[in-house]
């Protein structure tokens with residue numbers, strides 16, 4: 410059962426549900442993501458391994474994470490704003506072994522109550538949200554004190570040459586072509602700035618071998634909302 414915040418006005422709710430609409434990207438991602446699964450499967454398994462209790466996944470896409478939630482998870486609320494991807498996520502939820510409730514909504518205004526979740530999952534989504542600081546403030550609001558954030562994101566490259574390429578792409582074509590995605594965000598810095606403790610993280614390249622792409626520089630890890638915090 411989702412503790413959603415009710416909106417008194419249906420029109421307002423519909424506007425916020427469809428606040429993210431990238432139908433072409435949605436079609437592209439639905440196909441591309443399946444082709445990438447052989448490489449992504451072990452990453453998804455590591456991302457979600459050991460989770461338990463109530464989990465909220467933000468920007469769940471077509472639901473490719475759902476198959477990797479362990480049985481110790483009692484419930485997943487999967488937020489997805491893009492209508493076509495959300496429909497695919499609903500199909501994936503039916504096949505999942507843990508209960509998954511797919512819900513429309515945007516990361517910057519999560520439609521759930523505060524401190525209701527043991528963990529938040531962010532998987533290739535901080536690259537795409539409109540406002541990273543606001544998203545992480547929302548993540549911090551909905552996770553209980555001491556709760557976890559599991560993240561897998563492509564991030565800013567360590568070397569200057571590629572960082573310049575990323576910056577140029579982010580200012581021009583990339584977000585337009587790929588559903589608002591940015592390739593050069595400093596995700597670890599943003600998590601720290603939002604008041605999370607970084608528990609563990611590691612850098613990885615996707616794909617591991619071969620040509621480095623602007624999206625190749627990834628980070629996989631766990632952050633925690635401190636037990637004693639005001640927000």
Ligand SMILES: C[S@@+](CC[C@H](N)C(=O)[O-])C[C@H]1O[C@@H](n2cnc3c(N)ncnc32)[C@H](O)[C@@H]1O
Pocket residue numbers: 429438442467468469470471472473474488489490491494514515516517531532533534537538539588589
């Ligand atoms: C690259 S896909 C990743 C999907 C999925 N998390 C996965 O691991 O395959 C990025 C997802 O973020 C979603 N997204 C984009 N902007 C968003 C926002 N403001 N709030 C929530 N989700 C958003 C997109 O609709 C898309 O489903």
